[in-house]
Amino acid sequence: MTDIAPNPDIYPLRAEPDLIEHLGFILAEEEALKKRFSGIKVISRPGYQGMTDVGVWFRYPEGERQLAYPFITIDLLTVEPDYELFTSTFLQDPQDLYQPSFSPTLPPLPAPESAYGYTIREYLPMRLVWQVSTFCRSALHDRYLTSIFMTDVLPYRPFFIESVDGVARRTDRIGFQAADTLETTESGTKRIFRKIYTISMLTEIPQNSFADPGSYSQFIALRALIPVVDRAKFDHYFKTVLDGHADPIDEFTPKEREDAGEYFHVAHEGRLTPPAT
Amino acid sequence: MAEVVFPSTLTVQLNAYGQRLQEEAQVAADKATRFLHDRVTSKARMDPQWSSLADAIEVWSEDGRLVVGVRDNDYRSQAFALEYGDEVRPPNPLFRTLTQDIRDASDVFDEHMTTVFGYGRLTESD
Numbered sequence: 001m002t003d004i005a006p007n008p009d010i011y012p013l014r015a016e017p018d019l020i021e022h023l024g025f026i027l028a029e030e031e032a033l034k035k036r037f038s039g040i041k042v043i044s045r046p047g048y049q050g051m052t053d054v055g056v057w058f059r060y061p062e063g064e065r066q067l068a069y070p071f072i073t074i075d076l077l078t079v080e081p082d083y084e085l086f087t088s089t090f091l092q093d094p095q096d097l098y099q100p101s102f103s104p105t106l107p108p109l110p111a112p113e114s115a116y117g118y119t120i121r122e123y124l125p126m127r128l129v130w131q132v133s134t135f136c137r138s139a140l141h142d143r144y145l146t147s148i149f150m151t152d153v154l155p156y157r158p159f160f161i162e163s164v165d166g167v168a169r170r171t172d173r174i175g176f177q178a179a180d181t182l183e184t185t186e187s188g189t190k191r192i193f194r195k196i197y198t199i200s201m202l203t204e205i206p207q208n209s210f211a212d213p214g215s216y217s218q219f220i221a222l223r224a225l226i227p228v229v230d231r232a233k234f235d236h237y238f239k240t241v242l243d244g245h246a247d248p249i250d251e252f253t254p255k256e257r258e259d260a261g262e263y264f265h266v267a268h269e270g271r272l273t274p275p276a277t
Numbered sequence: 278m279a280e281v282v283f284p285s286t287l288t289v290q291l292n293a294y295g296q297r298l299q300e301e302a303q304v305a306a307d308k309a310t311r312f313l314h315d316r317v318t319s320k321a322r323m324d325p326q327w328s329s330l331a332d333a334i335e336v337w338s339e340d341g342r343l344v345v346g347v348r349d350n351d352y353r354s355q356a357f358a359l360e361y362g363d364e365v366r367p368p369n370p371l372f373r374t375l376t377q378d379i380r381d382a383s384d385v386f387d388e389h390m391t392t393v394f395g396y397g398r399l400t401e402s403d
Contacts, residue, residue: 060362060363060364060365060367075362075367077368077373077374078370078373078374080376080377083377084380127376129370129373129374131361131368131370174373175373179361181363183364196361198373
């Protein structure tokens with residue numbers, strides 16, 4: 001069986017996620033969420049000094065796992081573009097562009113001298129919406145978790161969650177629902193205290209990267225010519241020397257250009273640096 | 278002491294404008310509500326899990342707020358289980374993924390009001 005060549009229309013990827021470090025779009029945000037909910041403890045029972053860790057799972061734990069109450073589940077509901085925050089195509093100067101300096105989702109900038117003329121399109125705002133649920137077997141644990149979720153973990157007002165890539169992302173709690181239920185097992189039916197929180201996180205994805213050949217070759221200036229011409233002869237100079245002539249310095253002698261009205265000129269010849277690979 | 282006198286015709290015009298504004302706002306709200314209902318039910322019908330509940334989806338006003346959901350007692354628990362999931366099924370949200378649809382409904386409202394009143398005009402006859 002032969003290897004299939006990577007699709008050149010897609011590869012190289014613009015911002016490939018890192019499955020090991022949990023970096024990149026969606027992975028970094030979910031890792032931040034799990035980190036926020038991890039380490040929460042509840043007292044095992046009233047009057048007892050021991051504490052119980054509250055487990056955190058993506059989706060409801062599978063059947064073969066032994067359920068240890070209380071626990072928290074995270075479900076990704078939707079990934080939506082936030083069109084209201086979209087700007088027109090806005091080209092940013094990389095000299096003052098916001099860019100996480102230690103985010104491996106973007107390639108490193110090329111050498112400084114070849115960065116002139118580089119531009120990058122504005123990031124696209126996206127919204128990630130999750131359902132976060134708490135499951136408790138006792139009412140006391142349920143009220144405790146609800147209390148700290150309301151005040152500290154997922155407060156009413158917008159708050160920021162710092163991701164593993166060092167980016168603080170604004171998060172809003174957009175819904176709360178009590179959804180107590182029953183669990184039927186071989187030993188009988190038990191109450192399950194369940195509370196559901198719906199949260200929305202604002203993030204962004206890049207439209208292109210500095211290494212994109214299109215953005216590089218499209219905007220860099222290779223040659224610039226600034227002729228200083230007698231004002232009265234400018235129209236004649238334009239029609240005779242500039243219009244339709246790609247290289248007027250070499251196509252016309254200095255005498256010809258002087259007769260057409262030129263006093264002097266400034267010319268710059270840049271060098272094309274291959275894009276980073 | 279300075280005195281400001283308004284002609285009686287202006288008072289009549291203002292009252293008429295207020296009355297017309299109220300009427301057209303109601304028309305615009307009805308249009309937006311129908312639009313939202315059609316959009317949500319269409320989305321429900323395209324989802325195999327929600328399709329059987331599409332006809333039970335309603336849009337109504339409650340405590341001054343526009344609400345979209347399922348009120349029929351025969352279908353409420355099923356809709357709840359679909360929306361929020363359980364230990365067996367993952368959540369399949371319909372009502373929590375309507376952000377763009379609500380914005381589109383708001384645009385329908387604005388479009389009607391703009392069509393009737395235009396911009397910065399006291400009456401449509403100006």
